[in-house]
Amino acid sequence: MGAASGSGATYSVARAILRPALRIASRREWSGQEHIPADGGCVVVSNHVSHSDPLTIADFVDAAGRHQRFLGKAELFDVPVLGSLLRAAGQIPVQRESEHVGSALAAAVDAVRRGECVVIYPEGTLTRDRDLWPMLGKTGAARVWWQTRCPVVPVAQWGPEALLAPYGRVPRVWRRPLIQVLAGPPLEFSTADPPDFRALTTSIMNAVSSLLADLRHDVAPTSLFDPRASDLPRTGNPRKNQSRVGRDPP
Numbered sequence: 001m002g003a004a005s006g007s008g009a010t011y012s013v014a015r016a017i018l019r020p021a022l023r024i025a026s027r028r029e030w031s032g033q034e035h036i037p038a039d040g041g042c043v044v045v046s047n048h049v050s051h052s053d054p055l056t057i058a059d060f061v062d063a064a065g066r067h068q069r070f071l072g073k074a075e076l077f078d079v080p081v082l083g084s085l086l087r088a089a090g091q092i093p094v095q096r097e098s099e100h101v102g103s104a105l106a107a108a109v110d111a112v113r114r115g116e117c118v119v120i121y122p123e124g125t126l127t128r129d130r131d132l133w134p135m136l137g138k139t140g141a142a143r144v145w146w147q148t149r150c151p152v153v154p155v156a157q158w159g160p161e162a163l164l165a166p167y168g169r170v171p172r173v174w175r176r177p178l179i180q181v182l183a184g185p186p187l188e189f190s191t192a193d194p195p196d197f198r199a200l201t202t203s204i205m206n207a208v209s210s211l212l213a214d215l216r217h218d219v220a221p222t223s224l225f226d227p228r229a230s231d232l233p234r235t236g237n238p239r240k241n242q243s244r245v246g247r248d249p250p
Contacts, residue, residue: 018055022055025173026178029181035184035186036061036064036065037066041113042066042151042152043118043120043145044118044153045120045121046119046156048121050160051166052163053160056160057119061117068119069117069118071092071104105143108120122137122140122141122201122205123137124140125236128227132161133225134212135226136205136224138201139201141201142200142204151186153183153184154208154211155181155184155208156211157182158180158212158216160179163177167237182214182215189203205224
């Protein structure tokens with residue numbers, strides 16, 4: 001199902017500007033786009049390594065033929081000009097670490113039921129893992145799946161952190177880094193009632209971590225970094241807190 005005319009027009013303009021810019025600033029190596037459903041409601045879940053990587057995922061999903069809606073931190077919607085563009089493009093603000101996060105999930109469920117493709121970063125923030133492996137995630141994607149039973153497609157990306165370092169401010173466009181994106185087949189979940197949303201979320205993040213290991217030609221950690229078991233801030237730059245527990249963040 002297509003987007004409303006206003007959001008569709010804004011989306012098309014943004015695509016026309018950002019896609020050529022990404023082609024100039026980086027090289028790409030993509031695979032697995034056939035796993036993204038050609039139509040119907042779905043959720044795409046990805047790891048989060050750089051503030052630039054939503055552009056990568058948007059480009060990847062768009063090239064698979066799908067207009068996407070992101071769940072993004074509400075602070076971005078307060079930025080002059082950018083916030084207006086995000087709203088006009090139909091993106092969904094998330095009030096992180098607040099009692100209002102449920103409204104974003106409700107909006108995501110409604111979008112999926114209308115046949116749209118919704119992109120969710122289950123970690124909710126840039127990974128705090130020192131080696132940029134995925135962390136344990138929040139349960140939002142699992143809850144959207146439970147209410148809609150839509151396909152949930154895991155995606156891993158590697159390379160955006162070379163274009164823009166985590167919490168960096170200046171893109172390294174002169175490097176033209178290779179940005180790799182790999183999508184896997186839709187995940188299969190237990191339909192136990194009531195569901196264990198944390199277990200479902202761990203399955204999601206393990207699938208993303210496995211795809212990332214393929215991209216990095218490396219072995220993923222046996223356990224995902226748990227930010228709740230550390231004294232790191234839940235959001236924002238973790239370097240502001242020098243006391244660390246577990247595997248250190250970047």
